[in-house]
Amino acid sequence: MSAQPAQTLLEIKDLRKYFPVQKGFLKRTVGYVKAVDGVSLSVAAGETLGIVGESGSGKTTLGRTLLRLYEPTSGDVTLHVDGQDVPIMDLSGSELRVLRRNAQMIFQDPYASLNPRMTVLETVGEPLFVNGIASGREMEERVREVILQVGLRVEHLRRYPHSFSGGQRQRIGIARALVVKPRLVVADEPVSALDVSIQAQILNLLKDLQAQYQLTYLFISHAMNVVRYMCDRIAVMYAGKLVEVGTKHDILKSPKHPYTEALLASVPRTTSRVRKRVVSAGEVPDLANLPSGCVFHPRCKYAVERCKVEVPQLRALDSTRLVSCHRAEELELQGI
Numbered sequence: 001m002s003a004q005p006a007q008t009l010l011e012i013k014d015l016r017k018y019f020p021v022q023k024g025f026l027k028r029t030v031g032y033v034k035a036v037d038g039v040s041l042s043v044a045a046g047e048t049l050g051i052v053g054e055s056g057s058g059k060t061t062l063g064r065t066l067l068r069l070y071e072p073t074s075g076d077v078t079l080h081v082d083g084q085d086v087p088i089m090d091l092s093g094s095e096l097r098v099l100r101r102n103a104q105m106i107f108q109d110p111y112a113s114l115n116p117r118m119t120v121l122e123t124v125g126e127p128l129f130v131n132g133i134a135s136g137r138e139m140e141e142r143v144r145e146v147i148l149q150v151g152l153r154v155e156h157l158r159r160y161p162h163s164f165s166g167g168q169r170q171r172i173g174i175a176r177a178l179v180v181k182p183r184l185v186v187a188d189e190p191v192s193a194l195d196v197s198i199q200a201q202i203l204n205l206l207k208d209l210q211a212q213y214q215l216t217y218l219f220i221s222h223a224m225n226v227v228r229y230m231c232d233r234i235a236v237m238y239a240g241k242l243v244e245v246g247t248k249h250d251i252l253k254s255p256k257h258p259y260t261e262a263l264l265a266s267v268p269r270t271t272s273r274v275r276k277r278v279v280s281a282g283e284v285p286d287l288a289n290l291p292s293g294c295v296f297h298p299r300c301k302y303a304v305e306r307c308k309v310e311v312p313q314l315r316a317l318d319s320t321r322l323v324s325c326h327r328a329e330e331l332e333l334q335g336i
């Protein structure tokens with residue numbers, strides 16, 4: 001990233017999304033799954049910020065909530081576009097169009113995310129029509145343009161999703177996200193459902209499109225090697241909270257949170273030896289019933305008494321690094 005202070009595109013303040021846990025015949029709410037629990041984060045225009053963490057850490061919920069695909073429990077999210085501050089959480093009804101024109105999502109599963117009854121033209125054109133951007137000939141022309149940019153052909157426009165491969169379907173999903181010329185794209189595991197052989201093609205396509213459209217990416221992934229390839233900065237999530245945020249270089253070379261170290265230790269060092277388990281000791285905690293103190297303490301090999309009782313706050317370690325660990329200064333952790 002350049003040394004110039006970048007403009008902030010997205011500001012997330014204390015965002016929460018709790019899902020009610022219901023029991024019994026009367027479906028009484030007996031607790032909450034705190035899938036996103038007080039996340040604050042700034043994203044600079046043009047950067048790619050990786051969101052990493054194990055399955056169930058709240059990555060998808062974070063992405064969906066900040067785009068208002070889920071209603072938030074609380075918190076503020078502001079999108080700064082064209083000199084305007086768009087208060088995402090306050091938008092209602094047709095006001096949401098402002099958000100949809102500027103922020104889009106690419107989904108993990110290119111099989112489940114496309115409507116099988118819609119042609120490529122209808123699928124990709126729909127966001128233009130629904131958000132009052134273009135219709136008719138104008139819509140069709142814009143769809144043709146974006147279809148070519150994602151590496152599909154004009155003759156594909158009249159076909160249905162079933163006639164495409166996984167990689168081609170993901171290209172359709174990318175075209176649908178980009179057709180409105182958004183500023184922000186939340187890409188939720190965009191290649192993890194694809195064959196390894198085509199993952200690189202899609203990642204390279206996303207990089208090319210980022211340059212062409214001047215996009216800002218929030219790139220959700222559990223695969224550290226993919227994040228390493230794509231991202232400028234990395235935010236590490238654990239049990240609904242951010243535990244560490246920093247530049248890619250700092251996070252990979254010198255992690256400051258024991259959970260980040262554990263995630264990095266599971267990155268395969270050679271292609272022949274793929275380690276399956278992401279973090280070894282213990283299970284991901286029950287988000288409806290979190291441990292006391294530092295929620296990572298039952299799995300942390302550096303835990304001390306203080307960790308069982310006192311919740312560590314996310315705090316600035318230096319001008320670019322945030323970390324929530326009582327022992328961040330004293331521990332010497334292993335990077336890759």
Ligand SMILES: Nc1ncnc2c1ncn2[C@@H]1O[C@H](COP(=O)(O)OP(=O)(O)OP(=O)(O)O)[C@@H](O)[C@H]1O
Pocket residue numbers: 019033034035053054055056057058059060061062222287
């Ligand atoms: N619609 C929902 N209703 C109830 N609970 C949900 C819902 N969506 C997610 N959760 C719960 O919220 C927590 C976080 O889930 P989320 O899908 O955000 O995690 P993730 O980090 O994206 O995981 P993965 O890597 O598997 O995609 C999990 O405990 C999950 O069961």
Ligand code: SF4
Pocket residue numbers: 257258259294295296297300301302303304307312324325326327328
């Ligand atoms: S606060 Fe304690 S338990 Fe939590 S990560 Fe740091 S050392 Fe481990």
Ligand SMILES: [Mg+2]
Pocket residue numbers: 059060061188
């Ligand atoms: Mg997910």
